[in-house]
Amino acid sequence: MRMRRLEDIDVRAVSESEIKEWSRALTTGFLRPPEMSDHDVAHVAKRFLPGRTLGAFDDGAPRSGLRSGGGTPIVATLRSFPQELTAVGGTPVPADAITNVSVTATHRRRGLLSRMMALDLAAAKERGDVVATLIAAEYPIYGRFGFGPATHTAQWAVDVPRTGLDRHRPVPDDGGRIDLVGGADVRALGPALHERLRRGQAGAVDRTERWWQLATGAIRLDARPWTEPFHAVYRGPSGEVEGLVTYVCDDRWGDDKLPGGTVTVKGLIATGPDAERALWRYLCSIDWITTVRTGHRAPDDLLPHFLPDPRAAHLVMHADWLWVRILDVVRALEARTYGSSGTLVLEVVDEAGLAPGRYRLEAGPDGAQCTATGQEPQLTLPVGELATLWLGDESAVRLAALGRVREQQKGAASVADALLRTSRRPWCPDIF
Numbered sequence: 001m002r003m004r005r006l007e008d009i010d011v012r013a014v015s016e017s018e019i020k021e022w023s024r025a026l027t028t029g030f031l032r033p034p035e036m037s038d039h040d041v042a043h044v045a046k047r048f049l050p051g052r053t054l055g056a057f058d059d060g061a062p063r064s065g066l067r068s069g070g071g072t073p074i075v076a077t078l079r080s081f082p083q084e085l086t087a088v089g090g091t092p093v094p095a096d097a098i099t100n101v102s103v104t105a106t107h108r109r110r111g112l113l114s115r116m117m118a119l120d121l122a123a124a125k126e127r128g129d130v131v132a133t134l135i136a137a138e139y140p141i142y143g144r145f146g147f148g149p150a151t152h153t154a155q156w157a158v159d160v161p162r163t164g165l166d167r168h169r170p171v172p173d174d175g176g177r178i179d180l181v182g183g184a185d186v187r188a189l190g191p192a193l194h195e196r197l198r199r200g201q202a203g204a205v206d207r208t209e210r211w212w213q214l215a216t217g218a219i220r221l222d223a224r225p226w227t228e229p230f231h232a233v234y235r236g237p238s239g240e241v242e243g244l245v246t247y248v249c250d251d252r253w254g255d256d257k258l259p260g261g262t263v264t265v266k267g268l269i270a271t272g273p274d275a276e277r278a279l280w281r282y283l284c285s286i287d288w289i290t291t292v293r294t295g296h297r298a299p300d301d302l303l304p305h306f307l308p309d310p311r312a313a314h315l316v317m318h319a320d321w322l323w324v325r326i327l328d329v330v331r332a333l334e335a336r337t338y339g340s341s342g343t344l345v346l347e348v349v350d351e352a353g354l355a356p357g358r359y360r361l362e363a364g365p366d367g368a369q370c371t372a373t374g375q376e377p378q379l380t381l382p383v384g385e386l387a388t389l390w391l392g393d394e395s396a397v398r399l400a401a402l403g404r405v406r407e408q409q410k411g412a413a414s415v416a417d418a419l420l421r422t423s424r425r426p427w428c429p430d431i432f
């Protein structure tokens with residue numbers, strides 16, 4: 001069969017009637033069994049947003065075999081949806097959340113992702129989104145499109161017998177209480193708790209009703225076998241719900257008849273350190289459990305230091321997590337608060353032409369003003385590096401040492417750090 005030339009492959013928004021074929025292309029690109037059940041396709045269709053589900057159509061591709069319906073075969077997918085991302089200081093900014101990016105193995109490295117990404121980012125800019133966000137499958141994919149890694153994830157495995165915690169003490173020991181609750185309770189309590197968390201957590205994103213339904217089994221998908229988890233809530237001494245953990249346990253025993261169970265945390269959110277401490281200690285106090293796996297946490301999570309012996313928490317993963325692409329430099333910089341007062345003139349390099357320019361930032365602990373300027377820049381940096389600095393996780397001095405930002409004025413990177421870095425690291429608890 002003749003290979004289609006690039007310009008013969010149509011990249012466009014899919015219509016609702018093309019969702020089944022689009023879903024097949026997505027599962028194929030993600031190396032999953034290609035045929036999605038009608039039940040699962042119906043769920044994909046439910047969250048369909050016109051114009052925001054993109055596909056690449058190759059009418060030269062075979063219509064037999066894996067294909068599930070009529071129409072032109074789809075060989076690449078990308079979907080975006082509206083999201084809110086919390087900036088430093090707590091203000092949510094409108095984000096274009098990008099997900100379901102795939103290109104069928106036979107069509108890779110021919111520019112299909114680049115074309116879909118250009119379409120989606122242009123539409124986001126046009127809509128007035130301040131940033132685009134995604135969780136990258138692999139590190140090298142998205143930097144070229146102006147994204148920078150803006151939060152990191154860490155996962156620990158806690159060796160419970162080594163923690164030094166006294167398993168005879170009641171948990172919690174601070175006047176609060178912990179209760180196991182059902183999925184319906186979580187759907188009732190969880191959203192308000194999460195809203196409180198995300199307002200104070202730079203890097204957090206909003207959760208939809210569907211998110212809570214999936215997390216509690218109210219929506220089940222054929223492609224994701226469901227195990228009913230445990231949910232525990234922590235109420236502080238005042239009786240208010242301040243924390244929630246969802247976890248599963250295995251039932252492992254050694255030949256020596258000693259228990260060796262593992263708790264795997266699906267999510268733990270809390271509005272303050274007392275609730276976090278109480279929930280981690282609760283998990284470490286469950287009989288038969290010798291390991292607690294934490295799931296995705298911020299790299300500066302307090303967990304190890306809640307344990308008398310912090311070395312009992314072994315770091316098992318540390319990696320980039322949320323990637324951010326700034327689309328509107330002025331609104332992004334004005335949305336956040338700063339660690340000190342000062343001014344900084346930045347030259348932002350953006351080869352895609354979405355947010356390039358010279359910007360003067362006058363910043364302070366209560367907010368900032370940012371304007372386009374003709375002044376000489378103090379710091380020159382690619383738009384992806386700006387995203388990395390924007391959420392407060394990275395140091396401009398480090399990036400200058402790596403040659404990724406350029407000081408045009410000596411000491412400008414230190415000035416940038418004093419303004420932009422935060423005392424706690426940003427964290428995105430979710431995957432999307």
Ligand SMILES: CC(=O)SCCNC(=O)CCNC(=O)[C@H](O)C(C)(C)COP(=O)(O)OP(=O)(O)OC[C@H]1O[C@@H](n2cnc3c(N)ncnc32)[C@H](O)[C@@H]1OP(=O)(O)O
Binds near residue numbers: 029102111135136144
């Ligand atoms: C947010 C999410 O959904 S993350 C999930 C991403 N999807 C996956 O990882 C699924 C498996 N992989 C794929 O489907 C594809 O390989 C994709 C989507 C990663 C890339 O799609 P392609 O159409 O091949 O990308 P495209 O041809 O536009 O590549 C543009 C450039 O990026 C580079 N590139 C693309 N993917 C990768 C990668 N995984 N690693 C390194 N470089 C890459 C290409 O080499 C090319 O570089 P060049 O311009 O210097 O030649």
